[in-house]
Amino acid sequence: MVAKDVLTEAEPKIPHVAGRRIIVCAGTGCKANGSEAVYEAFLESIAAAGAQVAVEFKSEGGDGEVSVTRSGCQGVCSQAPLVTILPDTVLYMRVQPSDVEEIVAKTLVAGQVVERLLYHLPDTGAACRGAKDIPFLNRQTHVVLREVGYLDPENLQEYLRLGGYEAARKAFLQMTPEGICIEVAQSGLRGRGGGGFPTGRKWEAARQRPNVKKYVICNADEGDPGAFMNCSVMEGNPHSVIEGLLIAARAIGADEAYVYIRAEYPLAVKRMKQAVADAEAAGFLGDNVFGSGLRVHCELKEGAGAFVCGEETAMIASVEGQRGMPRPKPPFPAYSGLWGKPTVINNVETLAQVTRIIRDGPAVFRQVGTPTAPGTKTFSITGHVANTGLIEVPLGTTLGEVVYGIGGGVTDDAGRLSKDGFKAVQIGGPSGGCLTPDHVNLPLDYDALRGVGAMVGSGGLVVMNQQTCIVSIARFFLDFTQRESCGKCVLCREGTRQMLALLDDIIAGRADATTLPLLESLAHAVQKGSLCGLGKTAPNPVLSTLRHFRPEYEAHIVQKRCPAGRCKALRKITINETKCIGCGACLHKCPVNAISGEKKKPHRINLVACIKCGACAEACKFAAVEGV
């Protein structure tokens, strides 16, 4: 497989340390699970172990490098906190401060592994020593994530030693703007923010605008709920994004850059802020970038919690200090954007890829992926799947490889692997669509997905098991976009609200034969009658679930039954006559007097009066109440 070759080639060349290096994951997930305490414990333990260990820790560079470092997301978020030890490439999981002493004694001093902290394959139980043995990691192809998980994101020196800012330096000192646009166009890179528009073309359009002020903006507003790829890239390798932004600025001739970043990611904000400050201090940003005489200033803008601001024209309005309302295109921002000037907006991952393309050349980039969608793409894989976390694979990788090969299979509600559990995957967030087990061989790329009514979008993949009610999920997404509608277009504002009311009817058992046709025609009207992508795509989750799960909708409407048993109003609560001893506990608890029966004889529930609160089931000591 091509992917594998690239992986070996792409071995992180981090160990610039003579001795060992301990890398404690400090991504959002690991931090939430106490990785900071683990980091502290390592520092203490190593100091306590003294000379025995310290000898090993001499660093080559000698510029104050410490051998216990923090990193961005190491990928296996479900097993947080993670610790990698180089050069042994041992990966420990669920490490607690109390484990640290043992790791120091066994691994650092005696060179053995601590078995119980390794990853164990869920099927055979075999222990995996490090990233190379874990299917979740070794089936991936890391390009933008290559150093995420190894690199110390708060240390510019380390990024530089790995060839950091060489691409930007080359762009400013050796390449012409036109040359940069040509290389990016040759790479075939398409925007990773959702639309998949060719980046080279966008840049060329902006470049050709005659001598005027221009801007570049990094779109770090990752709004798709359930996706955190951009977050992890910024937390794990912030300079690679800034470097890409610098290259974009050089390519189109912009002297001001903005990073519009989601405020709900405090750690990413902090690391990006520091990266900008460090790059400024090093002379990579400022009035004389790399001594070229050109200026590029970069400013961070924190979002204020509006999904629609991820849309480029709304983002421009927000940077200008206005309400984040989209405006019609054309004119496209590349012609008239921020303050009416040519502006290029690119996603975080697009920019991180640009850094690679300029550094390694377009041909290397094209080695993986498909001819129309070259390169790799990050996805976040979450929901009912054995391995949740951040992944990067070539575009065109099949859905089955992602869910089963990398994700390790679908789990039930209790977290156990379940062979027939796979029901659907939502891809592309609230603007995307769902895929089903029929699509396991579908390649994940822009065109193939569009063909089945879904989209790559930002790259959020949420896996759902059989216990998930598809109608409720469609309602969940629509509820999200409905709340986030900026209110400018009537059909987006009111249409989504009416669609939501129809879905509520279905869930509550009030729907009839007219509901689905009305829902569908309204959905098409909202698509047509909305100005921006938010409204145009808001009906997608409803339309795509209708396409693949129509019988489930019909069961709700015709039989008043929720096949997944999730919709409360459709539950049929009954008392099992053979189990009921007639104690009357439920009868006394029922708040609406829906239960009747004589003492010591089986009781009954009047389903018309029942409000499905479940109080009877709680009161029953004999588990006689069923269907709650």
Added chain:
Amino acid sequence: MTTMQARSPDRAEQLATLRAILERHGRQPAKLIPILQAVQDEYRYLPEEVLSYVATALGLPPAHVYGVATFYAYFALEPKGKYVVRLCDGTACHVKNSLPILDALRDHLQVDEEHKTTADMQFTVETVACLGACGLAPVVMINGQVHSRMTPEAAVQLIEEIRKSEPAEA
């Protein structure tokens, strides 16, 4: 408003803070959003009279400032509690049953969709769409600190721990 009047001895100091925020942003109308963010970080909400003050200082119509303040979810026109509990209801957390956690928190703190803040101004319960820790869903963020793999019971316990760590007459 209540805050400013209640603490009127501090008023001069608060005005000075406000002026410092405005100066830091060069009193530029384009910086309205960062200014409001800084104000909110200071007061935990945007008091009405502060909005008017900012509008005058930036030479903007108050309606514009009010429009921006109401557009973005981050801004609150009502005071928030000392602890802001943000339950994630992003897709990943939602499919891992985040809603029962919300119900438990609201029940426990006697708040609801409309009244998000407890009477003693200690806790505000909000929902948020994704905190970037989806791999560890469901998650809750309390004053910037992320807590992962939550259950209704664990979330309530977190609240109780905070309550206990607070001085009795807070």
